[in-house]
Amino acid sequence: MNRRVIIFTIIAMTFALIGLMGIQIYWIQSASAIKEANFRRSVNEAMVKVVQKVERMERNKALLINQYENMLNFNRHLPYDSVLTISDLDSLIRLQLNIRGVDTRYEFCIYKPELQEFLMERSPNFRKELIEKGNAFILFQADIYTSPEYLLIYFPREKQFLxxxxxxxxxxxxxxxxxxxxxxxxxxxxxxxxxxxxxxxxxxxxxxxxxxxxxxxxxxxxxxxxxxxxxxxxxxxxxxxxxxxxxxxxxxxxxxxxxxxxxxxxxGQLKMNREIIDLHEIIIDVIKNLRIQVEIKDGEITRRLKATKPKIEGDKVHVTNLVYNLLDNANKYSPKRPMIRISTENAGNGIVMTIEDNGIGISKTEQKKIFDKLYRVPTGNIHEVRGFGLGLSYVKAIVEEHHGKISIESEANKGSKFKVFLPFVIKE
Ligand SMILES: Nc1ncnc2c1ncn2[C@@H]1O[C@H](COP(=O)(O)OP(=O)(O)OP(=O)(O)O)[C@@H](O)[C@H]1O
Ligand SMILES: [Mg+2]
Structure with missing residues (x-):
């Protein structure tokens, strides 16, 4: 697919996604606003009912207590504590709220702003919230002789409820x-x-x-x-x-x-012919085959085979190919006078073989990819040095088959150093 088409599609999809997300957020916000409005309406309806009931109870009580006084002060109410208790009021409110599906914690009180006095309250902990954020409903509105009193209700967990x-x-x-x-x-x-x-x-x-x-x-x-x-x-x-x-x-x-x-x-069908092989012999053989190619470029291969125990369990053909591939790369990717050093030493329960060159090196980001199949570092003109990009993926597979390890130390233009560890015995 054309690069431009891909980028265009990605940009279009990104915008579409952002748009969809925006619409989604808008819908959720609208739904939340509707929920809040419904909540307010239910609370209002419930509280109007409560106020009506309280007023009726008070009036009936007044009639019973003192008909005469009541006739004189037709609309006046008497102190609440005579009949209406805090728990009556609570159950009244709870009932009305529950009928309307408002099932969350609430606090309420009866407040007289003129005297700044709480005539009735369940707990004094919410006074501030009740006055600042509570919903107020006037009681005994028809009573024109006394200053107004309010029934205040506040929902501490309103946000969570919604x-x-x-x-x-x-x-x-x-x-x-x-x-x-x-x-x-x-x-x-x-x-x-x-x-x-x-x-x-x-x-x-x-x-x-x-x-x-x-x-x-x-x-x-x-x-x-x-x-x-x-x-x-x-x-x-x-x-x-x-x-x-x-x-x-x-x-x-x-x-x-x-x-x-x-x-x-x-x-996954790699066949391994296991035998005891001498790594030093293999290295010497491979060098023999490659020497001429290096010397044509006025280069040199030096070896320092220090491992005192050079024998390991492995497949001779595959290990030969492994050494060949690494030395071949060291030569191929050293354009001027290749100085290639190959050394071995015993470490742990095996041998570490190091192959070092003074070639073009590999940057850190490329190092992660060179072991991938078909990958070749795109160095300007990739066709200058021929290759399939298969060598290192093969090397890695062989190292893994032998239960060994391969690592690389390199920097662009500063040569490369490949380290291969092969154990004496291949443990299953
Ligand atoms: N010693 C090295 N110095 C610099 N770059 C290297 C070295 N060894 C490998 N590379 C980089 O890693 C890439 C992959 O190497 P690999 O051996 O897998 O493939 P190749 O050499 O291109 O082809 P072939 O399959 O013929 O070996 C190379 O194309 C090269 O860019
Ligand atoms: Mg190669």
């Missing part, structure tokens, strides 16, 4: 948003991973074609020469061309083998 009603909706919204954001990010990561993989595969195919082309064209040229009857007479000529064909053929077989090995590792 929130619990919204809690389910809020929770589902949060979960849905998290799921969407997670899937979105996962999708983006997958797109980029796939894109990188497809680019790496393209590079791989390009490289492979180039790598195979050289030996194929050399072989075809040699065959052409061999078909010349005149030249065929000379035995010397025949030998040199045959050995050329053999060499190139070996190279082709080697490359095909490398690619096949990777497929085998991928399927």
């Amino acid at each position: 929130l619990t009603e919204l809690w389910g909706m809020l929770l589902i919204s949060i979960i849905l948003i998290i799921v969407i954001v997670y899937s979105f990010m996962y999708t983006i990561a997958t797109i980029f991973r796939q894109k990188r993989l497809s680019e790496m595969k393209n590079d791989f195919i390009n490289n492979m074609t180039h790598e195979f082309k050289t030996p194929i064209s050399t072989i075809s040229l040699a065959c052409e020469a061999l078909s010349d009857k005149e030249l065929r007479g000379s035995a010397e000529f025949l030998d040199s061309y045959l050995s050329m064909i053999q060499e190139e053929n070996k190279r082709l077989a080697g490359m095909a083998e490398k690619i096949l090995q990777t497929a085998v590792i991928d399927k």
Whole structure:
């Protein structure tokens, strides 16, 4: 997919997501406002009813106590404590609130602002809140002879109560948003991973074609020469061309083998032929094969094989390939006069082999990726040095098969140092 299309899609999706989240927040806010309004209305209705009941009770009481006095002061109320107790008032309020579904803690009192006096209260702890934040309902409104008295009610857990009603909706919204954001990010990561993989595969195919082309064209040229009857007479000529064909053929077989090995590792079908092998012998052998290539570049391979116990349990072919790959890299990625040092020493229950070069080095961020299959550090012109990006992934797989460890110390332009630990015995 085109990079621009991907970026455009991501931006569009991000905006859509933010928009959806905004709308969601708006809906929740509206729902919360509606809930609050409903709550207020229910409280109002309940308290109006309570006030009516209190007034009626007081009037009836007054009638009973003193009809005469009552006739004179038709609308006046008498002290509450005569009939109406705090628990009566409490149960009145509770009943009215419960009928309307308001099921949260409340505090109330009867307050006379003129005298700043609490005529009735359940506990004196909420006086401040009752006056500042409470809902006020005037009592005995028709009584024009005395200063007004108020029934105040306050809900200490009002916010929580309203929130619990919204809690389910809020929770589902949060979960849905998290799921969407997670899937979105996962999708983006997958797109980029796939894109990188497809680019790496393209590079791989390009490289492979180039790598195979050289030996194929050399072989075809040699065959052409061999078909010349005149030249065929000379035995010397025949030998040199045959050995050329053999060499190139070996190279082709080697490359095909490398690619096949990777497929085998991928399927987890790597076969290990376990035997006791001498790591020093293997190193000396590999150096012999690579020496010429290094010396052509005016470089040098030095070895310091200090391990006193160089024998380990392992697969000879795989360990040879491992050493070869590391030394080959050290040579390939040292453009000027490669100075390669290979050393061994015994440590713990095995051998540590160190391969050091003075090449282009690998930056910290790239170090994490070089062991991935097909990964090659994109250093400007990647095709300057040929390779499939398979060597180190193979090395890592082999090290793991031997229950060893591999690490790298390197900095850009300061050479690299690969350390491989292989144990004496492969414990299951
Ligand atoms: N010694 C080194 N110095 C600098 N860079 C290195 C070194 N060894 C490996 N690299 C980087 O790590 C990448 C991966 O190495 P790897 O051996 O897996 O692949 P390759 O050498 O490109 O191809 P091949 O499959 O032929 O070995 C290389 O392309 C190179 O960029
Ligand atoms: Mg390599």
